[in-house]
Structures are given as C-alpha cells and as structure tokens.
Amino acid sequence: MNGLRTELFKSFVNSLLNVHNVENVLIVDNPDKKPSMKQPFGMLSTDYFPDTVQTEEKFFLDLDYNEGTFDLILGNIPMGLRSRSKAESLFNHNKQNWDIIYQLSENLNKDGIGVFLLESLGFHGSIGSKFIDSMKDRGVYVNGYLNLPEKFLEPLTSIRPILVVTSKSDKGFQLGVLTQPESIDQVVKEFFGKGVDKKLVYKDDIKSFRGFRSIDIRNQISRLETRYKDFKETRFENIVEQYTLGKEKIPFEELDNCLYFKRRGKNIPLIDNLSDLTGRRDNYIQVQLSPNVSNKYLQIFFQSTLGELILDYVMNSGFIPSLDKEILLSLDLPIPSRTIQDQIVLTSKRYEMLEQEISSMKKQISLNPQSVSTLEKIDSMLEISSSLSEGDKIKSLILQGESKSLEFKQTFQHCIKNKKKEKYIEESCLKTIVGFLNTEGGILLIGVEDSGLIPGIDSERKIHHKDSNDKFILHMKDKIKSRIGMFFDSKEQTSVIDIRWIEVDDITVLEVTCLPSEEEVFLDNEDFYIRLSPSTEILTGKNLSSYVVKRFYNH
Numbered sequence: 001m002n003g004l005r006t007e008l009f010k011s012f013v014n015s016l017l018n019v020h021n022v023e024n025v026l027i028v029d030n031p032d033k034k035p036s037m038k039q040p041f042g043m044l045s046t047d048y049f050p051d052t053v054q055t056e057e058k059f060f061l062d063l064d065y066n067e068g069t070f071d072l073i074l075g076n077i078p079m080g081l082r083s084r085s086k087a088e089s090l091f092n093h094n095k096q097n098w099d100i101i102y103q104l105s106e107n108l109n110k111d112g113i114g115v116f117l118l119e120s121l122g123f124h125g126s127i128g129s130k131f132i133d134s135m136k137d138r139g140v141y142v143n144g145y146l147n148l149p150e151k152f153l154e155p156l157t158s159i160r161p162i163l164v165v166t167s168k169s170d171k172g173f174q175l176g177v178l179t180q181p182e183s184i185d186q187v188v189k190e191f192f193g194k195g196v197d198k199k200l201v202y203k204d205d206i207k208s209f210r211g212f213r214s215i216d217i218r219n220q221i222s223r224l225e226t227r228y229k230d231f232k233e234t235r236f237e238n239i240v241e242q243y244t245l246g247k248e249k250i251p252f253e254e255l256d257n258c259l260y261f262k263r264r265g266k267n268i269p270l271i272d273n274l275s276d277l278t279g280r281r282d283n284y285i286q287v288q289l290s291p292n293v294s295n296k297y298l299q300i301f302f303q304s305t306l307g308e309l310i311l312d313y314v315m316n317s318g319f320i321p322s323l324d325k326e327i328l329l330s331l332d333l334p335i336p337s338r339t340i341q342d343q344i345v346l347t348s349k350r351y352e353m354l355e356q357e358i359s360s361m362k363k364q365i366s367l368n369p370q371s372v373s374t375l376e377k378i379d380s381m382l383e384i385s386s387s388l389s390e391g392d393k394i395k396s397l398i399l400q401g402e403s404k405s406l407e408f409k410q411t412f413q414h415c416i417k418n419k420k421k422e423k424y425i426e427e428s429c430l431k432t433i434v435g436f437l438n439t440e441g442g443i444l445l446i447g448v449e450d451s452g453l454i455p456g457i458d459s460e461r462k463i464h465h466k467d468s469n470d471k472f473i474l475h476m477k478d479k480i481k482s483r484i485g486m487f488f489d490s491k492e493q494t495s496v497i498d499i500r501w502i503e504v505d506d507i508t509v510l511e512v513t514c515l516p517s518e519e520e521v522f523l524d525n526e527d528f529y530i531r532l533s534p535s536t537e538i539l540t541g542k543n544l545s546s547y548v549v550k551r552f553y554n555h
Contacts, residue, residue: 005152006045009074011181013048015188016072020113024054026067028075028104044074060100069109075116077101079161091134093127102131105140105166113192114166118145121211122164129207136170143167144174144191144201147212162212165191173206175215180404182439182547183532199535217313219401221306222451231334234293239335242288243325246281253286257295261285263323267311272299285323297341300348301333305399391504394511397443398452402534405442407432412446412476412510414460421464427523430483435529435536436514437484437496437521438551442531446510456507469501469508476510483524520548 016022029044046055056067060077081097090099097118105114122145123131132142146163153159163178176187183200190201246252246263252274260271263283271277272295277284289295301307314328315321336344357377364374402408409429413421429444436442447457457472465472476499496515501508522528528544529536539547 004149007181008149008152008178008184009044010048011184012178012188013074015185016113016192017049017053018185019189019193020072021111022049022053022071024068024070024072025049025056026070026073026104026107027055027057028060028063028073028077029057030060030076030078044076063100063104065103065107067107069107069112071109071112073104073108073112073114073116075101075104075114077116079117079119079159091131093131095127095131098123098131101164101166102135102138102140105135105168106138108166108168110168112167113143114164116164116166117161118164120160120162120213122162122206122209124210132206135166139168141167141170142173142206143169143171144176145209145212146175146187146191147177147179149179172203174201174203175209175212176201177212177533180533182530185543186532186537199537200533214313217309220399221309221313231336233332234335235329236331236333237329239290239293239333240287240329241290242286243329244286244288246284246286248280248282250281252277252281252284255286255288257291257293258286258288259295259298261287261323261328264321267315267323268303268308270299270302270311272296285325292338293335294338294341294345296345296348298333300344390502394445394502394504394509397445398448398454401452402450404531404533405436405440407436407442407444407534407536408448408450408452409444409446410449410455411457411460412472414464419463426479430479430523431527431529431536432531433480433497433512433514434484434521434523434527435531437517438529439516439531441514441516444512444514446512447507448509454504454507454509456504457501457510458508461508473499473501473510476512484521485525518552520552 025046027044027046044057046057049055058067060075077097077100079097081095081100083094083096083099090102101114101116101118104116108114122128123142135141143165146165148161148163150160151158153161174191176191177200178184178187187200190196190198241257242255244252254274258272258274260274260277261267261284263285265283289298302311310331310333314324314331335341361374361377368374397406398408400406409425409432410416411425412429413423413426415422415425429446432442432444436444448454461467461469461472465475480497496517498513500511502511503509520528528539528548530539530547531537
C-alpha cells in the first residue's frame with residue numbers, strides 16, 4: 001500500500017497546486033520506530049513539489065510552532081496521540097494530536113490551507129464539538145473532511161484515517177472522497193476551487209459527523225425505509241418502558257417483553273431472553289418495551305437488512321466500537337400494528353420450521369440418496385426460490401445505492417412531466433453507458449428512482465413501445481448502435497453490453513450490464529465519458545489523452 005499512499009498524495013498535491021496559489025510549504029511527518037527516528041512513513045515528501053515551491057520538512061517531535069507562516073501545511077500526526085494529563089492540553093482534553101493540528105494551523109497565512117491525517121470519526125463527540133468551537137474562537141476553522149481508501153495505512157496499521165482540512169477562513173464545512181485515483185483531480189477542484197459546480201463534494205454539518213461509514217449506512221437506511229412506508233414510524237424512546245445499564249456481578253431484574261443490547265461488540269442477533277446472556281452483565285443494556293410492541297418482532301426486524309444497518313449505525317465506529325445510547329433512543333423504527341407484528345413473528349417461526357425440514361431432508365439424502373419423496377420436495381423448493389431470485393437480486397443491487405458501477409434512471413427517453421420523449425433524458429442514459437464502458441464496467445437500471453423506489457418502465461413501454469418489452473429493448477439497442485457504435489452478439493464483435501427485462505414484484509425494470517471496453521468509446525464520435533464515483537464526467541484535452549493511454553494502452 002506504500003505505492004498507493006505515495007501516488008495518492010502526489011496526485012492530491014498536483015491537483016491542489018492547480019487551484020490554489022502555493023509558494024511555501026511545511027511538511028510534518030511521523031517518524032517510524034527506528035533508532036534514527038528519521039524514517040517517515042513515506043506518505044509525505046518534498047518531492048511532490050516543483051522547485052519553484054519553497055518546502056520545509058519537520059518531524060512532529062521537533063516542532064516548536066514558530067516555523068513561520070505557510071501557504072500549505074501537510075501533516076501526518078500520530079492518530080490517537082494523547083497527553084499525559086488534561087492539564088498539559090491547550091483545550092482541557094488529552095487528545096494531543098488535535099492540539100498539534102490546531103497549533104500548526106496557527107502557522108497558516110490568511111489564505112493558507114492545512115491538510116492533516118485524522119481518526120475516522122474526525123473531531124467527534126462533545127469533546128470534539130467544544131474543540132471546534134475553541135479553535136473557531138481563536139481564528140482557526142475546520143473546512144471539511146476527505147475520506148481515504150480502505151487499508152490506506154496497511155501494513156503499518158489497519159486504522160482507516162481521513163484528511164481534515166483547516167484554514168483561517170470560515171468557508172463552511174464540506175465532505176469529499178479520495179478513494180478513486182481518477183476522481184482526485186475533480187474532487188480537489190470542487191473542494192478547494194472557486195465557482196466550480198459540485199457533484200462529488202457536498203456540504204454537511206460538522207457536529208453531526210460520525211464518520212464516512214455512518215454516512216454510507218445512513219444513505220442505505222434512507223433507501224430501505226421506502227420499503228417500510230406503509231408502517232408507522234415510531235421513535236424508539238417512545239416504546240421503551242425501562243432502560244437499564246448492566247452492572248458487574250449484579251443480575252438484571254426478570255422482566256417481560258425485553259431486548260438486550262450489547263454495549264460493545266456485535267448485536268446480531270439481538271437477545272430477547274435473559275437466560276441467553278453470556279459474559280459480563282455490565283456489557284449489556286436491558287430494554288423493556290411497551291405492551292403494544294413485541295420484543296420478538298423487533299428481534300426479527302433487527303435481523304433484516306435495514307435492522308442490521310441501524311444496529312451498525314448506532315455503534316460508534318471508533319477504535320473500539322460502542323453503542324451510542326442517544327442515537328439508539330432517537331431512532332425512528334417502522335412499527336406495524338400488533339396484529340401484523342404477531343403475523344411476522346408467526347411467519348418467522350414457520351421459516352425456522354422450514355430450515356429444520358431442510359436439515360432433516362439433508363440427513364435423509366445421506367442415508368437414502370434415491371428417496372423419490374425427498375427429491376420431489378427439494379425440486380419444489382428450488383422452483384419456488386429460483387422464481388424469486390432475479391427480482392431479489394435487483395432489490396439487493398438497489399439497496400447498495402448508486403456507485404461507480406451502478407446507476408439508476410427512472411426512464412430511458414420518457415419525460416414524466418410532459419409525457420413525451422426527450423433527447424436529454426436519452427443522452428443521460430447513453431452517457432452513463434459510455435462511462436461504464438470506458439471505466440470498469442457497471443450496471444444501469446432503468447425504471448428505478450434515485451431514492452431507490454421502483455416505478456418501473458411500464459408507463460414508458462405502453463406509451464412509446466406498444467407495451468412490448470422486446471420492442472423497447474430493440475429500440476434501445478438501435479440507439480446504442482447508432483450513437484455509441486456497439487454491436488450485440490454479432491459475428492464481428494463480442495457484445496460488451498447486455499440488456500434484459502426483469503420483473504421486480506410485478507414491476508418491470510430494464511437491466512443494462514456493461515463490461516469494460518477494450519478500446520475507447522465515444523458518444524456520437526465526439527464526447528468521451530468515464531465514471532467517477534456515482535457520477536459520469538466528460539474528459540477533454542490533456543486529461544482525456546493521459547487517461548486513454550493509461551486505461552487502454554499501458555498493458
């Protein structure tokens with residue numbers, strides 16, 4: 001991963017120099033644990049900068065914070081570095097690396113930028129909130145966080161850091177992602193540039209930030225919640241009768257209708273029976289529910305995809321994940337009527353019976369492999385499960401949300417407002433297909449809204465294609481051939497695009513699967529697009545030529 005770190009910082013610095021005036025730079029690195037104490041991790045280097053930029057390099061142990069003023073400070077301060085006592089801290093906490101980031105930011109000039117490695121949660125919690133306010137009072141502002149790739153610091157550490165950006169100007173707080181090398185230039189332009197349309201960078205509230213992982217989970221939760229729109233949303237604290245923190249060597253009171261949450265560690269599955277608790281009682285929270293909510297129903301709900309995400313969300317993603325009581329109680333959960341809850345519990349019990357039946361059949365096969373009755377049962381079950389699999393796969397894809405390799409479009413050409421074909425809608429779909437072909441491939445789902453709702457293609461198919469899926473697909477293929485130049489299963493060329501219709505709960509969705517193309521692809525022989533995270537971007541000039549050489553000719 002050392003090469004990845006070096007390449008990322010080089011690209012980041014090159015892009016930053018294009019949008020921000022930098023004449024002098026301070027680089028602060030973290031020494032390795034070698035006798036010389038002069039071996040950096042290899043992430044930060046003066047080699048990233050041209051000779052026209054004056055650079056100074058220091059190790060954080062050698063800082064006196066009177067190094068002068070700088071246009072740019074890059075800092076790799078040991079994450080989690082602590083003071084021996086709060087008294088030694090500038091802000092009455094023991095987070096020494098935070099203090100160092102502040103003190104270095106004091107050395108920025110009025111237009112300077114500080115970029116520092118930081119723990120994944122940023123300046124988090126009540127301590128972080130006070131720290132942010134204290135820095136602000138002293139004229140230092142947090143302008144945003146940038147996410148870094150997974151395993152970025154391996155094998156040095158498994159901790160995934162972020163970059164915090166500071167300055168002496170209150171520019172608001174924004175978030176961006178540096179996980180894809182080809183998108184770094186665009187992210188830097190949007191984050192630090194002026195008057196740039198923002199597609200990959202977005203504003204957020206710094207004090208509600210709980211890590212990029214929590215944002216991903218929050219987005220998945222919002223998409224999943226549309227599936228539960230017929231259930232009434234109820235604040236969790238409003239259905240809690242009693243909330244008891246466990247204490248070491250003191251047993252919980254025997255209460256009805258309870259759930260037990262672990263304060264640390266995995267909560268899947270949740271425990272609903274006091275006798276099933278293992279380990280120390282002080283690692284559990286006993287939650288007694290009101291009579292109109294079944295603990296069995298909530299236990300089942302928290303085993304669903306949405307429920308697991310919610311449980312993940314309420315765990316602070318720090319060095320040692322721990323349950324956040326405040327967030328847990330503030331959750332809005334889909335709670336149906338008690339009758340429907342009981343039906344769901346009954347269905348779950350039947351599913352358990354089915355699992356037991358399958359286990360029994362497995363044993364029968366091992367004893368009597370030619371049993372006709374067992375084989376007939378298996379065939380029947382397989383027939384039922386396979387008839388659901390395609391639609392279920394599409395639902396699972398949608399739950400992942402749009403990404404570099406997945407895009408949703410509500411229609412191919414049809415304008416919902418004026419009920420007619422619009423070229424700009426068609427063009428949006430074709431740009432996405434070209435972007436997939438020129439990057440790493442991907443799937444375009446037509447008939448799916450950005451939110452994850454599935455209206456399907458039925459309306460467009462009826463109005464423009466005589467209610468025929470085959471005619472709709474043939475029309476799409478003709479458009480792709482004429483505007484992109486792709487062939488489908490011809491003798492001349494192996495198809496890199498596959499289009500098929502899939503039924504999802506009696507609603508038709510078109511799935512367009514694109515493989516990576518072996519040669520560059522243009523829309524209308526003019527425009528070259530690639531995928532950058534969940535968006536499609538056009539490349540021109542030098543960026544286009546360098547990308548084409550790297551992507552298609554450097555093998």
